[in-house]
Amino acid sequence: MSFFDFFSSLDQKEIVDRVYAKYDQTYLLTLINKESLHYYDFLALLSPSAESVLNEMAIKSQFITKKFFGNTMLLYVPLYLSNECSNACLYCGFNKNANIIRRTLSLKEIEQEILFLKEKGFDHILLLTGEYPSVAGIDYLEEAISLTKKYFSSISLEVFPSTEAKYKQLVDAGATGLTLYQETYHLPTYKLVHLSGPKTNFAFRLNAPEEALAAGFRKVGLGALLGLTDWRFDSAFVGSHAKYLMNKFWKSDVSISFPRLRHTPSSLPLIFTVSDKNLVQMILAFRLFLPSSALTLSTRESAELRDNLMGLCITQMSAESKTNPGGYTSNLSTEQFSTDDNRSLKKIISCLNKKGLDPILKDWSNHFQGFNQEPA
Numbered sequence: 356m357s358f359f360d361f362f363s364s365l366d367q368k369e370i371v372d373r374v375y376a377k378y379d380q381t382y383l384l385t386l387i388n389k390e391s392l393h394y395y396d397f398l399a400l401l402s403p404s405a406e407s408v409l410n411e412m413a414i415k416s417q418f419i420t421k422k423f424f425g426n427t428m429l430l431y432v433p434l435y436l437s438n439e440c441s442n443a444c445l446y447c448g449f450n451k452n453a454n455i456i457r458r459t460l461s462l463k464e465i466e467q468e469i470l471f472l473k474e475k476g477f478d479h480i481l482l483l484t485g486e487y488p489s490v491a492g493i494d495y496l497e498e499a500i501s502l503t504k505k506y507f508s509s510i511s512l513e514v515f516p517s518t519e520a521k522y523k524q525l526v527d528a529g530a531t532g533l534t535l536y537q538e539t540y541h542l543p544t545y546k547l548v549h550l551s552g553p554k555t556n557f558a559f560r561l562n563a564p565e566e567a568l569a570a571g572f573r574k575v576g577l578g579a580l581l582g583l584t585d586w587r588f589d590s591a592f593v594g595s596h597a598k599y600l601m602n603k604f605w606k607s608d609v610s611i612s613f614p615r616l617r618h619t620p621s622s623l624p625l626i627f628t629v630s631d632k633n634l635v636q637m638i639l640a641f642r643l644f645l646p647s648s649a650l651t652l653s654t655r656e657s658a659e660l661r662d663n664l665m666g667l668c669i670t671q672m673s674a675e676s677k678t679n680p681g682g683y684t685s686n687l688s689t690e691q692f693s694t695d696d697n698r699s700l701k702k703i704i705s706c707l708n709k710k711g712l713d714p715i716l717k718d719w720s721n722h723f724q725g726f727n728q729e730p731a
């Protein structure tokens with residue numbers, strides 16, 4: 356049974372009813388104090404009623420985060436390789452109908468960016484593309500990964516959905532992680548915002564994280580693009596997706612990210628506001644439900660919010676992000692979105708240190724994958 360089959364078998368009405376049921380405080384406090392949470396407990400913590408116990412959720416989250424991750428914060432940097440795309444996602448600046456400056460980096464240009472980022476001290480890198488297989492497909496990525504692994508210990512990807520066989524090519528080349536946001540688990544909304552291109556295939560995308568783990572990726576990242584639909588609905592299904600994968604691929608890591616729409620494109624038919632308070636409740640509920648999962652907050656969010664969530668529940672953060680291909684060493688293409696926290700890596704490290712947290716730049720070596728990393 357694939358995740359799409361499992362997802363199709365879920366009673367969505369029952370799940371929504373549980374998320375919107377009224378829970379009294381005493382009951383919610385009992386859930387927060389449980390050793391491990393059932394899926395239905397997680398749904399209760401996503402509920403509007405649970406807004407009254409956010410402090411208690413935060414205290415328990417901090418305890419759990421310290422228990423499973425110590426004082427660590429993993430820092431990574433994204434590197435956009437291409438902004439070509441054959442999809443028409445209404446919320447994205449790279450969509451095929453956007454009149455922007457398109458660019459796909461050559462190997463020489465990738466190396467230039469890599470050297471710049473390595474010099475800053477990064478050792479975990481996230482390589483990103485749009486979905487345009489004839490220009491930046493599997494073979495292109497394979498070459499990019501082979502080059503990157505000479506300099507970086509850990510390479511993750513945020514690319515297009517694919518099959519186990521094709522993902523295996525990327526694992527064999529040296530990639531360790533794949534992040535793939537479903538964007539939304541609400542099918543009518545999904546259809547409304549994905550007008551054309553391969554991304555219109557909801558089921559193929561939904562099954563791709565499973566294909567990636569079957570191919571040998573060590574970790575996958577899930578998430579919904581917050582703002583497309585009711586965040587409580589999407590969180591409920593991100594949670595079920597994560598649990599499904601963790602049960603099936605128990606040796607692998609499943610992490611969750613919380614990308615929130617930064618701007619409201621006029622083309623979007625509807626926007627569901629996700630306030631800071633909503634975002635915090637969501638992240639805390641995930642921490643209590645998935646105690647050992649890495650939780651990621653990117654530079655889309657403000658420095659203030661990121662600082663407040665350090666040590667509480669978030670365990671991975673990006674830094675110094677540019678969202679246009681070649682953006683670190685030149686400025687010859689259009690960005691996907693603008694970031695909010697634009698502090699340098701040094702400043703983020705200093706902030707972590709002040710809070711008694713340990714910035715982690717390296718927690719993996721590709722020697723473990725059988726590669727000999729050449730000294731950079």
Ligand code: SF4
Pocket residue numbers: 440441442443444447448449450451484485486554
């Ligand atoms: S979200 Fe991804 S697939 Fe959609 S238009 Fe943007 S880059 Fe392409």
